[in-house]
Amino acid sequence: MNREIYLKELIESKFGSVRYFAEQIGIPYTTVRSILERGVLNAKMENIINICKGLGITPEQLYNFEDSIISKINKFAVQLNEDRQQKVYNFTEQQYNEQNKIIKFPTNKEVMISGAVSAGTGEYLGDGHKEIVSYNGDIPVHDFAVIVNGDSMEPTFADKQIIFVKKTSDVRNGQFVIADYDHQAYVKKFMRDENGCRLVSLNKKYNDMPINDEHELSIFGVVVL
Incomplete structure (x- = not known):
């Protein structure tokens, strides 16, 4: 996973779509789409700052993504079989729910x-x-x-x-x-x-x-x- 894929998945997980996210932060949709397609390193700093602010991350976290814990986890996760990937996902979801105090009631x-x-x-x-x-x-x-x-x-x-x-x-x-x-x-x-x-x-x-x-x-x- 590179930083552009990570950025797109983060946008979609928090806002549902890239277009809606662009509207919320006041940047043209075509500009955000161009950043995702052409690369973060080719984008204007002011746009990167606005995107990161909208996502609740810092530009340093985005630029240093290759050395981040998320990137390291992903490099291992893609090598696991489907059952073990599901376990990683389940644990990650549990940590997210605990962090955000989300109570997940058991379903039959x-x-x-x-x-x-x-x-x-x-x-x-x-x-x-x-x-x-x-x-x-x-x-x-x-x-x-x-x-x-x-x-x-x-x-x-x-x-x-x-x-x-x-x-x-x-x-x-x-x-x-x-x-x-x-x-x-x-x-x-x-x-x-x-x-x-x-x-x-x-x-x-x-x-x-x-x-x-x-x-x-x-x-x-x-x-x-």
Whole structure:
């Protein structure tokens, strides 16, 4: 993101449009548009001062944008996947609301539940039955959602918690997976190391589930955190 893109997005976020902003600060719309297209460094200082004053920033902040914290955050954010970008956005929105004392009341959302997965002794998933339930938390990008039964994945996943899943058979070491293990569905941590491949519970009172020729295994997907 360069300073002109930053300036345009700041204008639109605060005033809705560049034209309306130009009217509010008393600068011709064509002048503001020209600054955004041709570059801040080519603009008259008096116009830059008026624009910055209207936006509540200083000319120094605009000219030094490449070294600003916003620019640095953006350089990292564009390299994140979509789920992590959403987390950055959610945190930024939270900080903005706190700064401006905006109270965001929870809204009831609905989630389609595709069944239950065990955090303990095994569940059957995929009988075709789906149920719509209310959900008050943030909903990440996902392919399906399930309910956890049991305590073997506590404290990360609690009993009766709704978790969201992205369909994939490509699993990396350490990821939480929804797996069909000997024809029953589990949520477990996939591990591969010198001790072999296995499904691991976070609650140590449950034994690891070895992945070998003695057991049938298929992966429904990975949990979206």
